[in-house]
Amino acid sequence: MENNQLSKINSFTRRSFSADEVYIFDVILCDNEIDRDTERFSHKALCKLQTLFVGKTGITDHNAKSENQLARIFDTQLVTDNQRLTSYGEPYEYLKASVYMIRTDANKDLISEIDGGIKKEVSISCSAGKRICSVCDKDKSAEGCNHVKGKNYNGKPCHIILDDITDAYEWSFVAVPAQINAGVTKHFSEESHYSSHHADITALKNAQEDIRRDIIRLAFFCGGEEFAKSAETLSVSMNTDELIGFKRKLEKNKSTEFLSQLSTDDNNSVDGFSV
Numbered sequence: 001m002e003n004n005q006l007s008k009i010n011s012f013t014r015r016s017f018s019a020d021e022v023y024i025f026d027v028i029l030c031d032n033e034i035d036r037d038t039e040r041f042s043h044k045a046l047c048k049l050q051t052l053f054v055g056k057t058g059i060t061d062h063n064a065k066s067e068n069q070l071a072r073i074f075d076t077q078l079v080t081d082n083q084r085l086t087s088y089g090e091p092y093e094y095l096k097a098s099v100y101m102i103r104t105d106a107n108k109d110l111i112s113e114i115d116g117g118i119k120k121e122v123s124i125s126c127s128a129g130k131r132i133c134s135v136c137d138k139d140k141s142a143e144g145c146n147h148v149k150g151k152n153y154n155g156k157p158c159h160i161i162l163d164d165i166t167d168a169y170e171w172s173f174v175a176v177p178a179q180i181n182a183g184v185t186k187h188f189s190e191e192s193h194y195s196s197h198h199a200d201i202t203a204l205k206n207a208q209e210d211i212r213r214d215i216i217r218l219a220f221f222c223g224g225e226e227f228a229k230s231a232e233t234l235s236v237s238m239n240t241d242e243l244i245g246f247k248r249k250l251e252k253n254k255s256t257e258f259l260s261q262l263s264t265d266d267n268n269s270v271d272g273f274s275v
Contacts, residue, residue, distance in 0.1 A: 008074045009100045012055060023101045023111050027122050029053060029076075029171060031094035033086050037239055038149040039160040040086075042132075046095050049126060050076045052168035053097055062125055062172045070110065071101045073171070088134070088156055097171070123174045129164035131241060141245060160239075211243040212236075218250040 005024070010016045030049060034040045041049070058071040075098040084092040101107055113119040131140045135147040135158050147158045212235045219231035231250070235243060 005075070005098070012072055012074060017102065021103055023103050025099055025114055027097050027099060027171070029095045029097050029122070029124050031092065032090065033092065034088065034157065034159045037160075038157075039131075039162055039239070042161050042163040043093065045128065045163050045165045046078055046093060048165040049124075049168055050078045050095055052126070052165065053095070053124075053171070056168055056170055058099060058122075058171050058173070060173045062123070062170070062174070064170065070107070070173070071099045073097045074100050088159075119173050121174055122171055124171045125169040126165055127167045127169075128162040128241070129166050130162070132161040132163055134159045134161055141241070208240055208243055211240070211247055215243065215247050215250060218247065222250060 006017070006019055006022075009022055009024075030041050030046065032040050032043065032046065053073050053076050056073050057069045058073070059065075059068045060070065077096045077098075079094055079096055081092045081094075086092055101111065103111070110119060129141070132138070133140055133145050133147050134156070135153045136145050138145040140160065147153065149158055149160060151158050212232070215235050216228050216232050220228035231246075235246060238246060
């Protein structure tokens with residue numbers, strides 16, 4: 001371990017720790033490849049996350065309890081691999097984090113699982129202010145468009161570009177990350193794979209269903225049974241960010257004009273969310 005690394009680690013501790021008291025490993029936090037949610041981070045977003053993730057804690061399954069804290073990021077690096085292209089033809093770029101744990105009797109099994117490749121996949125939690133369509137460059141969070149994620153336009157896949165990062169919350173060990181390139185690197189100095197942007201798929205689906213239930217309930221009380229049915233149909237194709245946005249619109253816009261858009265708009269949409 002380099003003295004510079006130990007110095008960075010000790011900037012987060014209450015006392016100075018020696019090299020044999022700490023365990024270090026690398027993870028790839030996120031990249032610019034299209035993920036399982038048909039989304040990716042922009043270069044600007046990765047640069048912002050590089051700064052925001054220094055000092056962030058690592059947990060499991062995005063379970064934000066203090067006793068669930070396992071490790072902490074002490075350094076980050078944005079890496080460009082010009083020998084590898086993304087699925088949309090740009091050089092592959094990823095955010096690598098250097099992580100430390102204090103060696104204790106309580107975490108020795110976890111360290112063995114990391115070394116053994118059992119605990120590998122990770123996922124991050126962050127906030128993106130813009131969700132830009134790769135086809136028309138419109139911000140779907142603000143205005144929406146008619147392009148469909150996953151469908152090819154002019155030979156290229158439509159996807160959402162996450163930009164304008166406002167915060168980074170934590171990173172977690174998960175079973176199935178949203179990003180395909182997801183996991184702990186094989187050795188401290190090696191480049192490998194890690195994940196991104198939301199959660200273990202089972203937990204993510206459960207969270208989405210909870211939000212959909214809230215949307216249906218709000219729609220029913222705001223506009224009746226027919227509006228609730230339309231809102232339910234509308235919500236099926238939404239990802240987590242879109243569901244949250246739609247729910248907020250229902251909570252804030254209870255006027256008759258807003259509610260009537262679902263049935264009267266020519267594109268059968270509400271504020272950019274297309275049925």
